[in-house]
Amino acid sequence: MDCPRCYALVADDHRSCAECGMSLVGSCRACDAEVQARANFCHHCGSDLRATRGGEDPRPRPIVAPPGRRTRSADGDSTENRQMTVLFCDLVDSTGLLETLGEQYWVVLSAYRDACKMVVDRYEGQVAEYVGDGVVIYFGVPIAHEDDAQRAVRAGLGILAAIRGLSPRVERDYGVSLEVRITGDTGPVVARSSGNGGAPAAYGRALILASRLKAVAQPQSLVITDDTHRLVRGYFQTRDLGPRDLGRIGRVAAVHEVMRETTARSRLDVSLAFSDLTPLMGRNLEVQMLCELWEKVRSNRSGHVVLIGGEPGIGKSRLVRMLEEHVAKEPDGWLTSCFASPYYTNSAFYPIVDLLERVVIQFRTDDGPEQKRTKLEGWLVQCGLALEEAMPLFNRLLSLPGKELDQLDADPKTVKQKTMSTLLRILLARSVEQPVLFVCEDLHWADPSTLELLDLLVQAVAQSCALVVLTFRPEFPQRWNTVGYHTQISLSRLGREPSAQIVTAAAGGRPLPPAVLEQILRRADGVPLFIEELSKMVRESGLLREVSGRFELAGALPALNIPMTLRDSLLARLDRLGGAKSIAQVAAVLGREFPYALLRTVAATDDDDLLAALSQLVDA
Known part of the structure; x- marks a missing residue:
C-alpha cells in the first residue's frame, strides 16, 4: 500500500511508514478492533471509520462535481479538480547525517528547508509540507500560473544551485556535505483549500509518481516524468533516462533528467527550435501594415511606435516574428528584441539586462567575472563610450564585481538616470548608422524601471530612424497612446x-x-x-x-478534453477572476448556452452581484 502522507511504498504487514514514520494502524471506536489507517469501515463490526477517525482524513473526500467545479464543506473548506506540478525534494543519506550531527542535525535541516523555501517563493510555488527530511512542493495549488510546470522545473534547478552554495558552509561548520534529490510530475489532482487559511492539500497519482521517482534520481539531480517534460520541452536541456518500472504504480513511458535552461524565452522560440511552427493565418492586413511602417521609417528617417495588444495565445509574438523576418532580409536593417518575464517583475531593467547578457555581449554560463568584464569592456569600446564613466554603471546593471562600483554616485536615483540615458544613447546612436527595429514583448510583466526607460525611448524615437514595437496583454494600462507617431493594433480572435x-x-x-x-x-x-x-x-x-x-x-x-498544455493557462485565468470564478464554474456545468434565469437560480445570488460577475467574465 501507499503511505497516505508521503506516498512511499509500504509493505502490507508494516505498522508504520519507513519513510516518514506515520502510523498506519488505528482502532475502531465501536468494537476496539485494530484497523488500517486508510480503512473506510471496520472489518470486524462494519462501523463507518470515516465519521469517527481522529484527525484529518488522508484520502480525498468524495467528489461529485465535474472537473474544475468547486465544492464547499460546512467548515468552509473547498475542494476542486485541478492540474498540478509537484516536486519532492529530500536529503541524500539523511540517516547518516543524523547519526553524525546529533542535535546539530536540526540546525542543518532548518538551513536546508530555508534554502528550499526561498527558491520556491521566488517562483510563487507552495511548500505544502515538510515530511522528515523531505519537502513537498506544489505548483498550481492553491493558485495557478500559466507556466506552472516551467516554474516547478526552474525552482528545482534553483534548489540544486542553492544546496551547492549551502553545502560548503555546512561542511566548514559541521564537517558534512549536503546533497538532494528532486523529482517531479504533472497531472490532475483533487485539491483542498482550507477555509481558515491553513495549508492546501492535494491528492492524486502525480504525487505518488513524483515520490516513487526518488529511486531513479541520482544525488544532486532533478528528474521529471514524461508528462512534465512535455510541458517544458524546449525550455530546458534534458537527458532521456528511458522507461522505468516504479513498482506497484507500474511502468512509466519515459523519465527525464533536467540539466539546464536553454535560451528559449517563448513558445515561439520552442516551435522554431523544433520546426513545428504553423503558418500565420488571418493576419495579412496586420503584417502588411507593419511592413509598410518599417519601410516608411527607412525612407523618411523618422521614428514610429507600434503598440500590439491582445489576449494570451492570440498571436502577438507570431505577428512580430513576421516583421522580424521581413527586416532580416533588408541589407541595412538592424533588429533586436527583448522580453519581460513573469519571474523578474521586480528586477530593474530585466529585459535589457537579459538582452545584453544573452545576445549583445554574449555571456556564457561558464564565464567567470573577469571574462564577463573583458567582454563588457570590449562592447563599451565598440559603442564609443568612455570606460571610466560607463564601466561603473554597467557593472552595477549586470551585477558584476569591480572597483569601479566605488566611483558611483551614492544617490540611487542619479545612478538610475545615468543608466537610462546611457542605454538610450547607445540605441539611438545605432539608428544614426542604420534603420533599427527594437521590439520589447510582454510588457504586462515589465518592471517599473524598464517602463521608465521605454517612456524616454518613445519620447525620443520620433527624431530617430527606429521602429519601436511593444506587445502586451489587455490588463496592461494604456501608455504611449497619446503620441502622434504611434499605431495601435488590437488583435481579435480569428474567423x-x-x-x-x-x-x-x-x-x-x-x-x-x-x-x-x-x-x-x-x-x-x-x-x-x-x-x-x-x-x-x-x-x-x-x-x-x-x-x-x-x-x-x-x-x-x-x-474533446482540454489539452494538458492549456490547462494551467485556463486555470490561471480562472484564478484571477476572484469572486466571478464561482459563477464561471456554475456556468460551465450548465453548458455553452443557458437562460439567465437558470444561472441565477443555480448560482443562488442576487442580480447585482451576478451581473457584475458576468461583466467581469465577458471582459476577461
Whole structure:
C-alpha cells in the first residue's frame, strides 16, 4: 500500500511508514478492533471509520462535481479538480547525517528547508509540507500560473544551485556535505483549500509518481516524468533516462533528467527550435501594415511606435516574428528584441539586462567575472563610450564585481538616470548608422524601471530612424497612446476560415473529418494557440486513422478534453477572476448556452452581484 502522507511504498504487514514514520494502524471506536489507517469501515463490526477517525482524513473526500467545479464543506473548506506540478525534494543519506550531527542535525535541516523555501517563493510555488527530511512542493495549488510546470522545473534547478552554495558552509561548520534529490510530475489532482487559511492539500497519482521517482534520481539531480517534460520541452536541456518500472504504480513511458535552461524565452522560440511552427493565418492586413511602417521609417528617417495588444495565445509574438523576418532580409536593417518575464517583475531593467547578457555581449554560463568584464569592456569600446564613466554603471546593471562600483554616485536615483540615458544613447546612436527595429514583448510583466526607460525611448524615437514595437496583454494600462507617431493594433480572435486553415496545417496539411473540425473550432473559439493545441491533441489521441491520404474517425467521437498544455493557462485565468470564478464554474456545468434565469437560480445570488460577475467574465 501507499503511505497516505508521503506516498512511499509500504509493505502490507508494516505498522508504520519507513519513510516518514506515520502510523498506519488505528482502532475502531465501536468494537476496539485494530484497523488500517486508510480503512473506510471496520472489518470486524462494519462501523463507518470515516465519521469517527481522529484527525484529518488522508484520502480525498468524495467528489461529485465535474472537473474544475468547486465544492464547499460546512467548515468552509473547498475542494476542486485541478492540474498540478509537484516536486519532492529530500536529503541524500539523511540517516547518516543524523547519526553524525546529533542535535546539530536540526540546525542543518532548518538551513536546508530555508534554502528550499526561498527558491520556491521566488517562483510563487507552495511548500505544502515538510515530511522528515523531505519537502513537498506544489505548483498550481492553491493558485495557478500559466507556466506552472516551467516554474516547478526552474525552482528545482534553483534548489540544486542553492544546496551547492549551502553545502560548503555546512561542511566548514559541521564537517558534512549536503546533497538532494528532486523529482517531479504533472497531472490532475483533487485539491483542498482550507477555509481558515491553513495549508492546501492535494491528492492524486502525480504525487505518488513524483515520490516513487526518488529511486531513479541520482544525488544532486532533478528528474521529471514524461508528462512534465512535455510541458517544458524546449525550455530546458534534458537527458532521456528511458522507461522505468516504479513498482506497484507500474511502468512509466519515459523519465527525464533536467540539466539546464536553454535560451528559449517563448513558445515561439520552442516551435522554431523544433520546426513545428504553423503558418500565420488571418493576419495579412496586420503584417502588411507593419511592413509598410518599417519601410516608411527607412525612407523618411523618422521614428514610429507600434503598440500590439491582445489576449494570451492570440498571436502577438507570431505577428512580430513576421516583421522580424521581413527586416532580416533588408541589407541595412538592424533588429533586436527583448522580453519581460513573469519571474523578474521586480528586477530593474530585466529585459535589457537579459538582452545584453544573452545576445549583445554574449555571456556564457561558464564565464567567470573577469571574462564577463573583458567582454563588457570590449562592447563599451565598440559603442564609443568612455570606460571610466560607463564601466561603473554597467557593472552595477549586470551585477558584476569591480572597483569601479566605488566611483558611483551614492544617490540611487542619479545612478538610475545615468543608466537610462546611457542605454538610450547607445540605441539611438545605432539608428544614426542604420534603420533599427527594437521590439520589447510582454510588457504586462515589465518592471517599473524598464517602463521608465521605454517612456524616454518613445519620447525620443520620433527624431530617430527606429521602429519601436511593444506587445502586451489587455490588463496592461494604456501608455504611449497619446503620441502622434504611434499605431495601435488590437488583435481579435480569428474567423472560421483562418481557424480551419490552422487546423489543417497542424494536421500535416490533411483535412480532418468534419465532426472533428467542428468540435475543435467550437472549443477553440478563434484563439490560434487553442486551435493548434487541440489539433495536435487530436492527432496524438488515436481518435483518427489515415486512409488514402486523409483522416477518418477510428470510432465514435467523444467530447474533446482540454489539452494538458492549456490547462494551467485556463486555470490561471480562472484564478484571477476572484469572486466571478464561482459563477464561471456554475456556468460551465450548465453548458455553452443557458437562460439567465437558470444561472441565477443555480448560482443562488442576487442580480447585482451576478451581473457584475458576468461583466467581469465577458471582459476577461
